[in-house]
Amino acid sequence: MEWIFEPWPWYVAGPLIALIMFILLFVGRDFGMSSNLRTMCSMCGAGKNIEFFNFDWKSQRWNLMVVLGAIIGGFIGANVLTDDPSVAINPDTIAILEDLGFDSAGEAYLPTELYSWEAIGGIKALVILLIGGILIGFGARYGGGCTSGHAISGLSNLQLPSLIAVIGFFVGGLIMIHLLFPLIF
Amino acid sequence: MRSIIYLLIGIFFGIVMFKSEAASWFRIYEMFQFQSFHMYGIIGSALILGIIGVQIIKRKKLKSVDGEPIVFNDKDVSFSRYAYGGLAFGLGWALAGACPGPIFTLIGAGYLPILVVFVGALIGTYIYGLLRDKLPH
Numbered sequence: 483m484e485w486i487f488e489p490w491p492w493y494v495a496g497p498l499i500a501l502i503m504f505i506l507l508f509v510g511r512d513f514g515m516s517s518n519l520r521t522m523c524s525m526c527g528a529g530k531n532i533e534f535f536n537f538d539w540k541s542q543r544w545n546l547m548v549v550l551g552a553i554i555g556g557f558i559g560a561n562v563l564t565d566d567p568s569v570a571i572n573p574d575t576i577a578i579l580e581d582l583g584f585d586s587a588g589e590a591y592l593p594t595e596l597y598s599w600e601a602i603g604g605i606k607a608l609v610i611l612l613i614g615g616i617l618i619g620f621g622a623r624y625g626g627g628c629t630s631g632h633a634i635s636g637l638s639n640l641q642l643p644s645l646i647a648v649i650g651f652f653v654g655g656l657i658m659i660h661l662l663f664p665l666i667f
Numbered sequence: 668m669r670s671i672i673y674l675l676i677g678i679f680f681g682i683v684m685f686k687s688e689a690a691s692w693f694r695i696y697e698m699f700q701f702q703s704f705h706m707y708g709i710i711g712s713a714l715i716l717g718i719i720g721v722q723i724i725k726r727k728k729l730k731s732v733d734g735e736p737i738v739f740n741d742k743d744v745s746f747s748r749y750a751y752g753g754l755a756f757g758l759g760w761a762l763a764g765a766c767p768g769p770i771f772t773l774i775g776a777g778y779l780p781i782l783v784v785f786v787g788a789l790i791g792t793y794i795y796g797l798l799r800d801k802l803p804h
Contacts, residue, residue, distance in 0.1 A: 495686070499680075509672060528793060554674075563685075593764075612783055615783065615789075628767045634710070638720070
């Protein structure tokens with residue numbers, strides 16, 4: 483059972499994600515995480531002024547339970563099932579990141595240059611994370627789904643809209659990392 | 668109680684996201700640099716099994732645990748909303764290094780600055796609701 487404390491390889495993780503999608507299908511639900519953000523906006527009263535948030539959010543309580551579980555699962559994964567959280571990415575990637583100023587590459591789960599209180603205290607990391615989040619939330623709702631809803635659920639059902647969205651995800655990601663990162667960092 | 672099942676599915680999902688490192692900013696960056704097969708392997712193997720399973724469900728007309736037919740809703744046909752929305756999402760995914768599922772996982776894992784991304788994602792969702800009638804769909 484030692485393997486369980488090591489990072490799980492793709493051929494374990496991928497099939498497990500497919501399994502999660504199928505379990506949800508067999509209990510009559512669709513796998514998708516970003517719709518929870520809309521539900522949360524509605525819970526906070528956004529439906530009073532904006533029609534898009536004026537829906538029966540209680541019908542989405544099941545998905546909020548999945549969210550609560552994902553939080554608990556993160557806690558278990560990090561605190562119970564992991565000895566060393568550092569991510570062994572490709573040494574070439576580490577070299578590129580070190581050039582950009584990410585000295586934590588290869589030594590942490592998330593870059594401490596963005597995801598630490600010291601970093602957040604310097605306004606730059608705070609703005610980067612906030613803008614990143616806004617793009618994620620806006621893009622997921624505008625595009626009708628995120629990685630789970632489009633790349634897994636939608637493409638599994640051979641949906642052309644999901645293919646367009648996933649190509650969009652990748653074009654956006656490539657623009658960010660290859661064109662914008664050198665300007666930002 | 669059905670809620671417990673959803674909670675357990677979520678816990679399982681959160682563990683898989685964390686342990687596969689799909690919730691790691693570094694893995695997302697490495698993916699967009701094409702310097703590892705890891706993320707492509709995760710998404711690709713999930714997808715291949717997903718396609719096969721969905722075909723089996725459709726052809727055998729399998730039913731849910733409640734005896735209801737499993738319905739697959741086709742997504743609305745459009746180009747612009749998926750292209751523009753997808754592009755915006757991809758920019759954010761690469762910058763913050765997290766997609767919506769892992770955002771929740773990382774909160775539980777104790778990387779609390781991810782809360783800034785979470786609040787941003789709520790704001791972004793709200794902005795979409797605000798501008799929805801003015802955006803091309």
